[in-house]
Amino acid sequence: AEEVGGGDKDVVKEYFNNSGFQRWKKIYGETDDVNRVQRDIRLGHSKTVENVMGMLKDEGPLTGVTVCDAGCGTGSLSIPLAKEGAIVFASDISAAMVAEAQNKAKEEVAGGVVPKFEVKDLESLEGKYDTVVCLDVLIHYPQNKADGMIAHLASLAEKRLIISFAPKTFYYDLLKRVGELFPGPSKATRAYLHSEADVETALRRVGWKIRKRGLVSTQFYFATLVEAVPA
Ligand code: SAM
Known part of the structure; x- marks a missing residue:
């Protein structure tokens, strides 16, 4: 019942159309009605977006480059990409987020x-x-489902794939704090953490290798960032 693709996916969708939408819209927004934890997560997430924009621009101008922003949320990455002239295809499971x-x-x-x-x-x-980019979505996928998802995203990408995920290294630390981000398991979604080695193995299996890595962390936000290219 906890698996994405089964019951869990419906729970995730329902969450991001309702209470999760309200919560994350605030975190990803600019208004002042956020608490200390939410403000910290906002900062961490904005650093992730900044780093990804940096990675993308490193390889040359984005004008005319096609980018798939998978699980785009409120457009935190899609919008700056479009401003740089990229042709962006953005999607999300949540209609509220997309609107x-x-x-x-x-x-x-x-x-x-x-x-x-x-x-x-x-x-x-x-x-x-x-380019295919998927930021902070893997947290909704257990590793066995994440492997398939990574393979699928790689199959859509011609030149590069950028993924961010909550690193397993901070497991215990994060678990303590996850309660702040997600309501209890009975009410909404669980959070899945991933080891960089598992992500790397999933990529290697489909013929991709990691070219760049990064770690973004604030007090309450952790994200490992990987940029992969065909091996
Ligand atoms: N990528 C965005 C960003 O970094 O600003 C949003 C990150 S937010 C934490 C996670 C997003 O993933 C939510 O908008 C949620 O609706 C979406 N999501 C979760 N599971 C998904 C799935 N199976 N397919 C598409 N989107 C999904």
């Missing part, structure tokens, strides 16, 4: 190509993109 992202993009992307947003789960994504 919020769409509104923000309409306001914020002046002149550039507004991302194409869709309500879609990762599993049903198709097509080919220069």
Whole structure:
């Protein structure tokens, strides 16, 4: 019952359309009505976005580059990508998240190509993109499901794949704090942490290798960032 693709996926979707939407919209937003923990997570997440933008721009200008932002949330990455001229295909399992992202993009992307947003789960994504990015979504996938998800995302990417996830190294530390992020298991979603070695193995199995790694951490936010390319 805890598996993504089974009951868990419906729970995740329901969460991100309701209480999770309210919570994360605030964290990813700019308003002052956040508590200390939420403010810290906002900071950590913004560092992840900044790092990813850096990784992406390192390889040259983004004008005309096609990017799939898988599990786009409120568009925290999609919008700056569009401002840099990337052709962005953004999707999320939550219709509420997608609607919020769409509104923000309409306001914020002046002149550039507004991302194409869709309500879609990762599993049903198709097509080919220069780059596929999936930030802070793996936390909803147990490792056995994460392997398949990573393989699927790699199959959509022609040049590179960027993934961020909560590292297992901080397991106990994080577990203590996870209660702040997600309501109890009876009410909403569990959080799954991943070891970099497991992610690397999943990538290697489908012919990809890690080219860059990074770690973003604040007091309450941890993310390992990997950029992978065909081996
Ligand atoms: N990537 C965004 C960012 O970094 O700003 C959002 C991260 S948020 C913590 C996780 C997002 O993943 C939520 O918007 C949620 O709806 C989405 N999500 C969870 N499971 C998903 C799935 N199976 N397919 C697509 N999106 C999913």
